Structures are given as structure tokens and as C-alpha cells.
Amino acid sequence: MRSSVIRSFDPEMTVNSGQAFLWHQVNKNWYGVHGDCIVKFSKSADGFEFSSFPERKGVERDLFRLDDDIDSISAEMSLDPLIAGLLNTYGGLRLMRQDPAQCLFSFVCASNINIPMIRKMLYTLAKRYGQKVFVDGMEFHTFPSPEAMSGVSESDLRACGLGYRAKAVKAVAQGIESGTLDLALLKKAGYADAKQELLKIYGVGPKIADCVLLFSLDKLEAFPIDVWIARALAAHYDWLGKFGEKLTARQYEALSESARKHFGCHAGYAQQYLYYHMRQGKKW
DNA sequence: ATGCAGGGACGAT
DNA sequence: ATCGTCCCTGCA
Numbered sequence: 001m002r003s004s005v006i007r008s009f010d011p012e013m014t015v016n017s018g019q020a021f022l023w024h025q026v027n028k029n030w031y032g033v034h035g036d037c038i039v040k041f042s043k044s045a046d047g048f049e050f051s052s053f054p055e056r057k058g059v060e061r062d063l064f065r066l067d068d069d070i071d072s073i074s075a076e077m078s079l080d081p082l083i084a085g086l087l088n089t090y091g092g093l094r095l096m097r098q099d100p101a102q103c104l105f106s107f108v109c110a111s112n113i114n115i116p117m118i119r120k121m122l123y124t125l126a127k128r129y130g131q132k133v134f135v136d137g138m139e140f141h142t143f144p145s146p147e148a149m150s151g152v153s154e155s156d157l158r159a160c161g162l163g164y165r166a167k168a169v170k171a172v173a174q175g176i177e178s179g180t181l182d183l184a185l186l187k188k189a190g191y192a193d194a195k196q197e198l199l200k201i202y203g204v205g206p207k208i209a210d211c212v213l214l215f216s217l218d219k220l221e222a223f224p225i226d227v228w229i230a231r232a233l234a235a236h237y238d239w240l241g242k243f244g245e246k247l248t249a250r251q252y253e254a255l256s257e258s259a260r261k262h263f264g265c266h267a268g269y270a271q272q273y274l275y276y277h278m279r280q281g282k283k284w
Numbered sequence: 285a286t287g288c289a290g291g292g293a294c295g296a297t
Numbered sequence: 298a299t300c301g302t303c304c305c306t307g308c309a
Contacts, residue, residue, distance in 0.1 A: 107291080111293060112291090112304090115290085116307085163303075164304050165304080202293090203293070205294085226292085275291080
């Protein structure tokens with residue numbers, strides 16, 4: 001018997017779930033950097049109100065994947081009792097459909113680092129190489145275009161606090177600029193093909209590739225496994241194998257393939273609920 | 285103070 | 298297939 005859970009969409013929970021980084025709150029209003037525009041939402045009497053600068057009608061539908069059949073997806077995920085419980089608790093959590101280039105740059109910066117540091121790096125990049133815009137009288141910066149990024153030297157990237165990640169950011173920028181990496185094409189490609197292409201880029205391993213595939217390239221079967229997900233799987237799914245928190249490339253692929261089989265073609269949703277749950281109580 | 289962890293990936297054994 | 302290293306910051 002399927003419980004009639006009310007899964008009202010909660011954008012606040014969603015932008016705070018670690019899948020996007022450049023969101024912050026100002027007086028009950030939330031502002032986020034979404035590629036070349038700034039998205040805003042605020043709670044109103046009946047739900048949330050969205051807007052974007054420059055104006056894009058219905059930006060929330062695309063950005064928060066409101067076009068997904070969440071009831072159908074939830075029903076599929078509820079076959080797993082643990083996920084069913086998490087859906088009950090965190091029903092407002094959704095996946096986002098981020099700007100692909102921003103998403104790729106973001107997660108290339110995310111290796112071996114914590115969320116506050118990621119935010120710091122990305123805001124610095126935006127401030128130095130994005131475009132300054134004013135929203136509600138406040139200064140914001142769009143995310144730098146790939147063209148803008150490819151014009152920045154590795155040492156200047158390091159000066160943004162990127163550390164050794166500067167080399168990878170440079171590689172991504174050059175890949176996009178040269179046409180070697182065509183993100184729009186990868187959006188239309190299948191999961192395996194798109195992942196294979198992403199892995200060719202220096203600094204992009206299986207975990208980061210899966211994040212980009214899931215959060216920006218519409219590959220809902222992608223199942224990124226970071227240390228937290230690895231812990232969750234080890235704690236709740238013995239049958240998925242007894243690997244440690246650190247996974248080798250082969251272990252990663254075996255584990256994420258098993259997860260895809262278990263959670264289904266929308267495994268990425270399950271991953272996000274698991275991640276959010278594991279991060280409860282942690283602060284960033 | 286010194287060590288360690290924080291949404292990993294790469295290069296050398 | 299394992300293991301050290303990469304840059305940097307906050308915290309115990």
C-alpha cells in the first residue's frame with residue numbers, strides 16, 4: 001500500500017542539498033547563480049515565487065526539474081524501504097537541472113575539499129571573471145562563460161584559491177573552447193557515451209563525471225558515489241559489497257552499476273536523498 | 285601546536 | 298591494484 005505522502009516541492013531544501021553551490025539567502029529571499037542569469041525565489045502566501053534576471057518565464061520548471069513525474073519516480077524509488085522513508089522525511093528535495101558548464105567547472109573544483117571552500121572558490125571566480133549585474137539593488141556576478149575562463153591563466157586561477165584544481169579548470173575551459181568537449185551534444189547522448197567523453201578531460205574522474213551527468217545533463221541513472229554515499233551503502237546495503245570509503249576505479253564502477261540496477265533508471269534521485277540524509281546535522 | 289578531514293583524481297610503483 | 302601527492306583552510 002503506497003502511502004499518500006505529500007511531497008510539496010521545497011526549493012530551499014533543494015538548493016541547500018549540496019548539488020548546487022552558488023545560492024544564498026537575503027531576508028527571506030534566495031538568490032542563485034545559474035549560468036549567465038541570476039535566479040530568485042521567495043516564499044509567498046501560496047507556495048514559492050520565482051523570477052530570474054534577465055527574465056526567463058518559468059525558469060523554475062527547467063531548473064528544478066518540475067517536468068519530472070515525481071510521483072512515478074517516487075513510487076519506483078519506494079520499492080526500497082530506506083528510500084521510501086527518506087522520501088517521507090525529505091519529500092521536498094528535488095534534483096536540479098543546472099547550467100552544464102557551470103556544473104562541470106563547479107565539481108572539478110570540488111575534489112578533496114569541503115562545501116564552504118567550494119563556494120568560496122566559485123564566488124571568487126564569478127566575481128573576477130563573471131559579469132556584474134544588479135538585482136534588487138544588490139551586486140551579483142554571473143558564472144564566467146567558458147570563453148572567459150579559457151582566457152584565464154592557470155596561475156591566475158590559482159590566485160582564486162583553486163590550488164591544484166586550477167589545472168583541471170583550465171583543461172575544462174580549453175576542452176569546451178576547442179570544441180573537443182560539446183556539452184550540448186552530451187545532453188542528447190546516452191549515459192555511457194556522455195560519461196566516456198567527460199572522463200577524457202583532465203581532472204574529471206568517475207565521481208565528478210556522474211555529478212555533472214546527473215545535475216546538468218539529464219542522466220538520472222547517474223549515481224555519484226562520494227565518501228558519504230559510500231558510507232551509506234556500507235551501512236545499509238551489505239549486499240552492495242564490502243568496500244571501504246575509498247573506492248578504486250573498478251570498485252566505483254561496480255558499485256554504481258549495482259546501485260543503478262537496484263534503484264532503477266532514476267537512481268540519481270535516490271542518491272540525492274541518501275546524500276541529504278547522511279549530511280543531516282552537518283553544517284556547511 | 286600538529287594532525288586531520290573535507291562531495292577525488294592523477295601519476296608512479 | 299595499491300599508495301603517495303596535490304593546494305588550502307578550519308577545527309580539534
